Amino acid sequence: xxxxxxxxxxxxxxxxxxxxxxxxxxxxxxxxxxxxxxxxxxxxxxxxxxxxxxxxxxxxxxxxxxxxxxxxxxxxxxxxxxxxxxxxxxxxxxxxxxxxxxx
DNA sequence: AAGTTGACTTTCG
DNA sequence: TCGAAAGCCAACT
Numbered sequence: 001x002x003x004x005x006x007x008x009x010x011x012x013x014x015x016x017x018x019x020x021x022x023x024x025x026x027x028x029x030x031x032x033x034x035x036x037x038x039x040x041x042x043x044x045x046x047x048x049x050x051x052x053x054x055x056x057x058x059x060x061x062x063x064x065x066x067x068x069x070x071x072x073x074x075x076x077x078x079x080x081x082x083x084x085x086x087x088x089x090x091x092x093x094x095x096x097x098x099x100x101x102x103x
Numbered sequence: 104a105a106g107t108t109g110a111c112t113t114t115c116g
Numbered sequence: 117t118c119g120a121a122a123g124c125c126a127a128c129t
Contacts, residue, residue, distance in 0.1 A: 005127060028111050032125080039125035040111040048110050056110080067110030 005046055009035075013046045016103060020058040022081045024101035025094055027062045034103040058101075064093035 012035045020026055028040035028047075035043075044067065047056050057074040060066045064086065066074035075092060078085055084095035 009126075029113095032111085037125070038112085041109050041124075042111090042126040044110040045108090045126080046110095051110075059110085061110085062112060070110070 005042060009042065010046050010050050013043050014050060014054050017047070017051075017054040017056065017059055019103070020055065020101050022055075022058075023083050023099065025058045025060050025083060025096070025099045026101050026103070027060060027096070029062060030100070030103070031059055060094055060096075062096075064096045065091075066094075 013031060016026075016031050016034050026034075028043045029038065032039045032043045043059070047054075047059060047067070051059075055077070057066055057070070057077040060074070065071065071091070075085075077083075078094065084098040086093050086095045
């Protein structure tokens, strides 16, 4: 199982995530791409382990949905920061078109 | 060295 | 617009 990746990888991810301005979001793929890699999954793994110290809710999937199991908490943050949301029938999803932050 | 796993992405029907 | 399948990357056993 994938446990904690080397600190270099972790720090790189945390640095990028911490650089995302309030009200904006980035997809895992974008974060990975910013690091010069496409390890979207590895990024998610890092968030799951060390994401406690960074605004993890600003990192979401390409679908505009936050990580599985954290949709509720993320929503609270989005509403507090004024992140553009698209309200759906039984849920919501971030308006990537406007909230996406390019590094 | 080969197989498994994961807060993913993209393509196809 | 949605669901299933395949693809990819980094790390662990």
